Amino acid sequence: MSHETGETSRTALYERHVRAGAKMVPFAGWQMPIQYTSILEEHAAVRERAGLFDVSHMGEIVLTGPRREEEADRLTTARISDREPGEVQYAVLPNDRGGIVDDILVYKLEDEVMIVVNAANREKDLRWILERCGGRAAVTDRSLEISQVAVQGKRARAIFARVAEPDLLRLSYYRATRGKVAGVPAIVSRTGYTGEFGYELYVPWAEGPRVWDALLEAGRSEGIAPVGLGARDSLRLEMRYCLYGNDIDETTDPYEAGIGWVVRKKETDYVGKEALAAARKGGARRKLAAFRLGPRDIPRPGYEILHKGRKVGVVTSGGFSPTLRAGIALGYLEAAADEENGFAVRIRDREAEARRQKGAFVASSVKEEGEEEA
Amino acid sequence: MNVPEDLKYTREHEWVLVEGKTATVGITDYAQSELGDIVYLEFPAVGERVRMNEPAGEIEAVKTAAELFAPISGEVLEVNETLPEEPERVNRDPYGEGWMFKLSIEDPSELEELLGAADYKSLIEESRHA
Numbered sequence: 001m002s003h004e005t006g007e008t009s010r011t012a013l014y015e016r017h018v019r020a021g022a023k024m025v026p027f028a029g030w031q032m033p034i035q036y037t038s039i040l041e042e043h044a045a046v047r048e049r050a051g052l053f054d055v056s057h058m059g060e061i062v063l064t065g066p067r068r069e070e071e072a073d074r075l076t077t078a079r080i081s082d083r084e085p086g087e088v089q090y091a092v093l094p095n096d097r098g099g100i101v102d103d104i105l106v107y108k109l110e111d112e113v114m115i116v117v118n119a120a121n122r123e124k125d126l127r128w129i130l131e132r133c134g135g136r137a138a139v140t141d142r143s144l145e146i147s148q149v150a151v152q153g154k155r156a157r158a159i160f161a162r163v164a165e166p167d168l169l170r171l172s173y174y175r176a177t178r179g180k181v182a183g184v185p186a187i188v189s190r191t192g193y194t195g196e197f198g199y200e201l202y203v204p205w206a207e208g209p210r211v212w213d214a215l216l217e218a219g220r221s222e223g224i225a226p227v228g229l230g231a232r233d234s235l236r237l238e239m240r241y242c243l244y245g246n247d248i249d250e251t252t253d254p255y256e257a258g259i260g261w262v263v264r265k266k267e268t269d270y271v272g273k274e275a276l277a278a279a280r281k282g283g284a285r286r287k288l289a290a291f292r293l294g295p296r297d298i299p300r301p302g303y304e305i306l307h308k309g310r311k312v313g314v315v316t317s318g319g320f321s322p323t324l325r326a327g328i329a330l331g332y333l334e335a336a337a338d339e340e341n342g343f344a345v346r347i348r349d350r351e352a353e354a355r356r357q358k359g360a361f362v363a364s365s366v367k368e369e370g371e372e373e374a
Numbered sequence: 375m376n377v378p379e380d381l382k383y384t385r386e387h388e389w390v391l392v393e394g395k396t397a398t399v400g401i402t403d404y405a406q407s408e409l410g411d412i413v414y415l416e417f418p419a420v421g422e423r424v425r426m427n428e429p430a431g432e433i434e435a436v437k438t439a440a441e442l443f444a445p446i447s448g449e450v451l452e453v454n455e456t457l458p459e460e461p462e463r464v465n466r467d468p469y470g471e472g473w474m475f476k477l478s479i480e481d482p483s484e485l486e487e488l489l490g491a492a493d494y495k496s497l498i499e500e501s502r503h504a
Contacts, residue, residue, distance in 0.1 A: 023407075023410075034410075034437075035410060038410070038411050038465070039410055039411050039436045039437065040411045040413075040436060040462075230410065230436065230437055234436060295414070296414045296434075298413070298414065298434045298439065300438075300439060319436060319437070320413045320414075320434070320436045322436070348432070
């Protein structure tokens with residue numbers, strides 16, 4: 001169980017982080033490591049070798065009962081009822097206006113559906129799901145029973161191979177299965193938030209430290225490093241992955257956020273279906289665009305985006321890309337300003353040139369060479 | 375947290391080393407640790423005049439940006455020209471190779487408003503427990 005410390009909770013790995021000298025910060029109700037040594041070093045460890053993340057603050061909401069899959073299809077934009085067990089889908093919980101209550105991972109397991117939610121949205125999501133589920137499935141918040149650890153990077157497979165049952169290595173991208181890791185029963189998932197090959201492991205709360213220690217030990221010769229939330233953010237931003245609360249929220253729809261593909265085609269009815277169909281047909285009022293700036297131009301959330309001197313949007317996520325050694329940003333542009341060139345970001349008293357970025361800032365390495373599309 | 379005894383400090387976490395009529399300025403170990411990896415710095419140019427407690431530069435770290443304040447008034451005599459290329463020096467050695475600029479001391483009475491090491495230590499102890 002988590003140890004309540006006034007306003008914030010501790011993950012089962014709290015002592016590990018403190019002992020490793022991590023700088024701990026409150027994040028979404030949890031005491032989390034923002035960095036152990038340096039965001040730049042931890043970022044490089046993941047891109048070049050491997051990083052180990054404690055993401056136990058994430059929530060896990062589980063649906064059980066014979067109609068759990070139909071219910072997941074009705075509450076989210078995922079479509080799992082006609083898929084094979086083991087499939088994982090990135091999706092959203094939409095509201096009736098097509099906005100995003102949360103962005104989530106939906107796991108179709110043999111005996112249950114697991115929905116992984118953002119820590120900051122856990123209670124809201126749980127209420128949202130309970131209010132709409134109407135008893136068609138049993139809904140359980142298992143967030144405080146599960147430790148989540150992620151190992152990500154080019155060497156993640158080799159490291160994982162030393163602690164996992166051999167069958168688990170056959171998992172393909174966006175697939176999950178149950179198995180043992182370091183002797184601990186786990187849900188093993190070929191997913192992540194870094195753009196690198198890797199695994200996310202869901203284990204019983206109290207076993208978090210055992211799995212953490214085993215992966216650190218197995219990864220020592222591969223140069224594994226524990227990685228905090230600081231590098232987690234710079235890694236995801238380089239991949240252009242959205243962050244809830246920055247780039248997406250209840251007022252943004254998936255189409256304008258550039259993740260319209262999460263809305264799976266379904267014959268059946270689901271929450272937000274009409275609004276999402278209208279949003280898709282209507283064309284986006286605005287568009288989440290990406291920009292690359294100079295090495296000394298570091299855009300921050302809230303900075304204005306200008307097109308030919310006119311304000312056309314605001315930075316929603318921005319920062320320094322450790323890989324590119326340059327400023328990078330995401331921000332919504334009004335539809336009329338969806339141009340190729342002529343952009344700048346206002347940084348204090350100057351206008352820094354910003355080039356539109358097509359695709360991710362850094363090439364994705366989530367799959368091994370020759371691996372089929374999931 | 376390292377707080378050398380021979381320096382003077384501001385509430386904004388700059389340090390000042392007084393040598394005759396010259397003051398060398400940088401940010402404290404506490405400041406660099408709070409900011410995290412510094413990736414870019416902006417200073418006034420040599421010959422510019424800065425005024426006590428007014429902005430005298432920008433520090434960009436991976437996570438955040440912070441303003442640098444002039445601890446005292448004076449003319450900028452020299453800036454650390456190695457920092458634009460190697461801003462990590464500030465993280466590595468904030469009181470040594472991470473120094474930022476040197477000022478001519480215009481009004482020695484301003485120095486009396488700066489904090490001594492003991493007072494600065496109490497200040498950061500308070501902010502760490504706030």
